[in-house]
Amino acid sequence: MGKLIALHSYKGGTGKSYLSVNLATIYALQGKKVCLLDLDFRAPTLQVVFEPKGLKCFLNSVLEGTISVRDCLLDCSDKLENKGKLYVGFADFSTEAIREMVTKGKKWEIEALQRIYKMRKELLDDMKFDIVLVDTSPGIQYLSINAVVASDVAVVVSTLDDADIMGTSKMLKELYETFEKETAIVINKAIGGAEWADPDKNKVVEDLQNKYKEAVIGILPCFCEVGRLKRGDLFVLQNPKHPFTEMLRVIAAKLDLF
Numbered sequence: 370m371g372k373l374i375a376l377h378s379y380k381g382g383t384g385k386s387y388l389s390v391n392l393a394t395i396y397a398l399q400g401k402k403v404c405l406l407d408l409d410f411r412a413p414t415l416q417v418v419f420e421p422k423g424l425k426c427f428l429n430s431v432l433e434g435t436i437s438v439r440d441c442l443l444d445c446s447d448k449l450e451n452k453g454k455l456y457v458g459f460a461d462f463s464t465e466a467i468r469e470m471v472t473k474g475k476k477w478e479i480e481a482l483q484r485i486y487k488m489r490k491e492l493l494d495d496m497k498f499d500i501v502l503v504d505t506s507p508g509i510q511y512l513s514i515n516a517v518v519a520s521d522v523a524v525v526v527s528t529l530d531d532a533d534i535m536g537t538s539k540m541l542k543e544l545y546e547t548f549e550k551e552t553a554i555v556i557n558k559a560i561g562g563a564e565w566a567d568p569d570k571n572k573v574v575e576d577l578q579n580k581y582k583e584a585v586i587g588i589l590p591c592f593c594e595v596g597r598l599k600r601g602d603l604f605v606l607q608n609p610k611h612p613f614t615e616m617l618r619v620i621a622a623k624l625d626l627f
C-alpha cells in the first residue's frame with residue numbers, strides 16, 4: 370500500500386518545493402512509482418522544474434471537481450533519464466488562477482478537502498502509486514492544511530530562523546496535534562558544526578531534538594551549491610555522492626518507515 374506524504378511549513382522559502390522534487394527523484398530512482406503534486410496554488414513551482422508540455426489540465430480543476438487527477442498528470446520520467454517512474458501534477462501558474470485561488474471561501478475549501486481525499490484514493494488505490502509527494506503552500510490557511518489533513522505523513526520543514534521556529538512550534542501544537550497527524554520535522558538550511566557557527570543556533574537544534582525527539586528526521590545544512598543550481602536541475606540525480614543527497618536518502622528511508 371502506497372502513502373501520501375505532504376511537505377508543509379509555517380513560512381515560505383524553507384525548501385519544501387526543493388525537497389519534494391529531490392525526494393521524489395530519490396524514490397523514483399529506487400524503483401518506486403512516484404507521483405509529485407504541486408498544491409501550492411499561491412506560488413506554483415513545479416512548472417519551472419519540469420516542462421509542462423502537452424499538459425491537459427491543472428490540479429486546480431481537480432479541486433474544482435471538474436476533472437479527475439489521472440487526466441492532469443504528466444509522465445516526467447525522461448527528466449530522470451528514464452531511470453525511474455515519475456508523474457507530475459501542476460498548479461495553474463497564471464496570474465488569474467493564483468488570484469482566484471486566494472479568494473476561495475471556507476465552503477469551497479471543505480469541498481476541496483473531499484476532492485483531495487478522492488484524489489488520494491485514485492492515486493494510491495487505482496493507479497497504485499507507491500509514493501505521492503505533495504508540495505503545499507506555507508501557513509495555516511485551509512488550502513495548505515487540506516493536503517496535510519489527507520496525508521499519511523506530514524513533513525514540516527523549518528529553517529532555524531526564530532520566526533520560523535516559533536511559528537512551526539505553534540503550528541505543531543495547535544494544528545498537527547489536533548489532527549493527530551504522523552509528523553516528521555526536517556530542519557533545512559541549518560548552519561552548525563563549524564567552529565564559527567552561532568552557538569545559540571546549535572542550542573536551538575538541541576532544544577528541538579529534545580522537544581520533538583525522533584520526529585526530527587533530518588537536519589540539512591545550507592549548501593551554497595544547492596542554492597546556486599538552476600531549478601530545472603535535479604540535484605540528487607546530478608550529484609549522487611554529495612552529502613546533501615546522502616542526507617536526503619536517509620530522510621527518504623525514515624519516511625518509508627512511517
Ligand SMILES: Nc1ncnc2c1ncn2[C@@H]1O[C@H](COP(=O)(O)OP(=O)(O)O)[C@@H](O)[C@H]1O
Pocket residue numbers: 378380381382383384385386387388414557558559589590591592593595596597
Ligand atoms: N539546504 C539548502 N541549502 C541551500 N539552499 C537551499 C537549501 N534548501 C533549499 N535551498 C534553496 O532555497 C530556495 C527556496 O526553496 P524552495 O524549495 O522554493 O522553498 P519553499 O518551497 O519552501 O518556498 C531555493 O532557491 C532552493 O534552491
Ligand SMILES: [Mg+2]
Pocket residue numbers: 385386387409412414504
Ligand atoms: Mg514552494
